[in-house]
Amino acid sequence: MAELRRRRLQAALIGIIVVLASGTATIALTLIAEASHPYDRAFEDQRGAHLVAFFNARRATSALVAGTQQLLGASAAGGPWLVADVPFKHGSGKYTLTVVGRGDPGGRVEALRLTAGRWVETAGEIVVTRSFAEQNAIALGDQITALSVRTEPTFRVVGEAIDINEGPAGSWSQSAWVIPDQVDQLVIPGDAMDFKMAYRFHSAPTADQIGRDITKLKMALQPGALTDTVSYLDVRDTFNRVTAAILIFLLAFSVFALGAVALIIANVVTGAVIGSYREIGIMKALGFTPLQVVQSFVAQMAGPALAGCLVGILIGGLLSQPLLNQSTDALGLPSGFSFAPWIPIVAVSGVLVIVVIAAVTPAWRAAVLNPASAISLGTSPRIRGRSGLGRLLNRLGLARPISLGADDAWVRPIRGGLTAIAILLGVATLTFAYGLHGSFNAYHDFAPLQGQVIVERTALYPEAGVITTLKAQPETGNVVRVDSRTMSVSGASAPVQGTFYEGDSTRLGWLVLKGRWFSAPGEAVAASALLQDLHLNVGDSVSGLIDSQPVRIRIVGVTFDPDNSGRAFIADWSTLAAAVPNAEASTYYVALRPGTDPAAFARRIQATQPDFLNAQVADFGASSFGILESVMLALVLVLILIAVVGVFNTVLLNTRERIHDTAVLKTVGMTPGQIVAMVAVSASLLGLVGGLLGVPLGIALHRGLMGLMGNLIGNEMPSVALNVFDPLVLPLLVLAGLVLAILGAVLPARWVARLSVADVLHAE
Numbered sequence: 001m002a003e004l005r006r007r008r009l010q011a012a013l014i015g016i017i018v019v020l021a022s023g024t025a026t027i028a029l030t031l032i033a034e035a036s037h038p039y040d041r042a043f044e045d046q047r048g049a050h051l052v053a054f055f056n057a058r059r060a061t062s063a064l065v066a067g068t069q070q071l072l073g074a075s076a077a078g079g080p081w082l083v084a085d086v087p088f089k090h091g092s093g094k095y096t097l098t099v100v101g102r103g104d105p106g107g108r109v110e111a112l113r114l115t116a117g118r119w120v121e122t123a124g125e126i127v128v129t130r131s132f133a134e135q136n137a138i139a140l141g142d143q144i145t146a147l148s149v150r151t152e153p154t155f156r157v158v159g160e161a162i163d164i165n166e167g168p169a170g171s172w173s174q175s176a177w178v179i180p181d182q183v184d185q186l187v188i189p190g191d192a193m194d195f196k197m198a199y200r201f202h203s204a205p206t207a208d209q210i211g212r213d214i215t216k217l218k219m220a221l222q223p224g225a226l227t228d229t230v231s232y233l234d235v236r237d238t239f240n241r242v243t244a245a246i247l248i249f250l251l252a253f254s255v256f257a258l259g260a261v262a263l264i265i266a267n268v269v270t271g272a273v274i275g276s277y278r279e280i281g282i283m284k285a286l287g288f289t290p291l292q293v294v295q296s297f298v299a300q301m302a303g304p305a306l307a308g309c310l311v312g313i314l315i316g317g318l319l320s321q322p323l324l325n326q327s328t329d330a331l332g333l334p335s336g337f338s339f340a341p342w343i344p345i346v347a348v349s350g351v352l353v354i355v356v357i358a359a360v361t362p363a364w365r366a367a368v369l370n371p372a373s374a375i376s377l378g379t380s381p382r383i384r385g386r387s388g389l390g391r392l393l394n395r396l397g398l399a400r401p402i403s404l405g406a407d408d409a410w411v412r413p414i415r416g417g418l419t420a421i422a423i424l425l426g427v428a429t430l431t432f433a434y435g436l437h438g439s440f441n442a443y444h445d446f447a448p449l450q451g452q453v454i455v456e457r458t459a460l461y462p463e464a465g466v467i468t469t470l471k472a473q474p475e476t477g478n479v480v481r482v483d484s485r486t487m488s489v490s491g492a493s494a495p496v497q498g499t500f501y502e503g504d505s506t507r508l509g510w511l512v513l514k515g516r517w518f519s520a521p522g523e524a525v526a527a528s529a530l531l532q533d534l535h536l537n538v539g540d541s542v543s544g545l546i547d548s549q550p551v552r553i554r555i556v557g558v559t560f561d562p563d564n565s566g567r568a569f570i571a572d573w574s575t576l577a578a579a580v581p582n583a584e585a586s587t588y589y590v591a592l593r594p595g596t597d598p599a600a601f602a603r604r605i606q607a608t609q610p611d612f613l614n615a616q617v618a619d620f621g622a623s624s625f626g627i628l629e630s631v632m633l634a635l636v637l638v639l640i641l642i643a644v645v646g647v648f649n650t651v652l653l654n655t656r657e658r659i660h661d662t663a664v665l666k667t668v669g670m671t672p673g674q675i676v677a678m679v680a681v682s683a684s685l686l687g688l689v690g691g692l693l694g695v696p697l698g699i700a701l702h703r704g705l706m707g708l709m710g711n712l713i714g715n716e717m718p719s720v721a722l723n724v725f726d727p728l729v730l731p732l733l734v735l736a737g738l739v740l741a742i743l744g745a746v747l748p749a750r751w752v753a754r755l756s757v758a759d760v761l762h763a764e
Contacts, residue, residue: 018308026316049198094614117159281375423690431698438724461612502573515557529714647744683745691737
């Protein structure tokens, strides 16, 4: 009966660990699968446009625009759709949406996917993007008000849709859709209004081919008719740079999880087979061949492993969906149940291969022995002589349970090493997660405009009125006018985004990594990606065109700018005024005097002109990385659990193998408390080794991936985002390995301490 119970415990332990391991592997593989080219998959699913063109509705007719499909030889086209940029108000929030007049969400190009509600059917209805609705807490049935015309018509939100070009929430302009006849009612006579055409070709065009198509459009239409174009290559590049910063961390955690899974399965199965050497000897004595012995033990291990694997895959598949939905929502991609059919095949195959290899190696080693040797190894395993550490601790006069526990830690070097590595991965992941959280908090501190108020005005309200209102407030410390323009630069893959400030811009809080902030007309600062694209260094100059007027800027500093993928520059207003003398600002940055409540100030400014001004407190903090931190937390907890289970398995096997020695120690007077201390010391040594090695590994991984993330978003990562490890916290992270080991050793230690010496000797 005792033998049956032991077999049940072994099978249950293997099954539970495989459930945990295969579930973790399923989550990791699912994240890896979804991290592979997410934009490209969504682009094909929604029949994305290779080229989108905008035509001035005052200079090109709908029929003329529709004929451009044949001009370009596009296999399919969507449009022409009438579009206009319209400011809206919802509650206290204001924002500008690109309103598109569209009769239905389908079509051969740029198909939209409704995620909630329905499509617009009558005037006064509007569909918004899912990410925009979530970001601004807009629900179906809510009313939003258009501020572009004096009548201020209201629209009821009847649906939420996913546009392949919407991107991560808040990362670039968002679209909304109304019935086609209502777009021209949202602009005053003379305001800009365009036709939008979306083209899709038989095969994905190159950048040169898209460039030639744009040239065809310009040549076929009157000057000024083509107002803007968007290449899918630029959208994909921007999207991939934004998402890669998140996906790189998900991949790192997933790889760590897969490594821990392989280690824990190998450790458990190997230990179970080694613990059965006595049974192998008996089988040999009964006439079993070595091959039959190996087959028997592989079957014993594979049975519970296969059952656990199937359960784990089901659990992992279900648990991965909330993480995937959060990721896809944050990235502006379609969400829904996603589970690649190859994942269970890979998971089952991988687990079974590890189980078979881990079972065959020790089983064959015992099967080729003669029966007496195998039984002897199973009854009294050959244990190495006392370790140098144990002898040293004994000479130092420490208690015998401590020196004996130190000896037991490495009684099985491979088993102990695998356990220490599992703890190492858990501690390294915990260290990495701590550093990542610190970097996000550091970004909150060095992000520009932090705590300042951003004021935006609509075109219906004069700029002079905004300046007068802001400067009349006693809390106003500094006002900076802001305007953004694109500059065409020879040799650049895409137009360069330029931001121009008028006022004391040194108080905006931009972090300068090299050089200095601009201080004279024609000087500019830029992120590292722009300098790399244009092959520039600090001190170099570059020329381009803004509104067809020549502009020359000299780079005097490198700044950290996560927007625009680092392909942007910032300069003084005088640089813009030289090319566009009548330029006006629509955005204003307001620095407040000390002691001012920014939220109260923003509410008061907005109340002065509720229909024309939008004032918000700038806050770019750790909340922007909520999805990454939630996934990170889930995987950290899983890896910690794997480490604890690994320690539990190792300590349990060690105590079972040394049960005779433990009984002898109890007969010579060792108390249950001393037995527990001996087992705890053995486990703690493994935890200490894992902690000491895991912390520097986690720090190195953090620095490497943060640097890689900086490159992906087009910036050199500042040292303040890397040096986030508090020296007082590092010892605590090392001790985390100790805590994990002790947690895993508690139950086996209590079990062996309660053993009856008589029962042990009777069993032998």
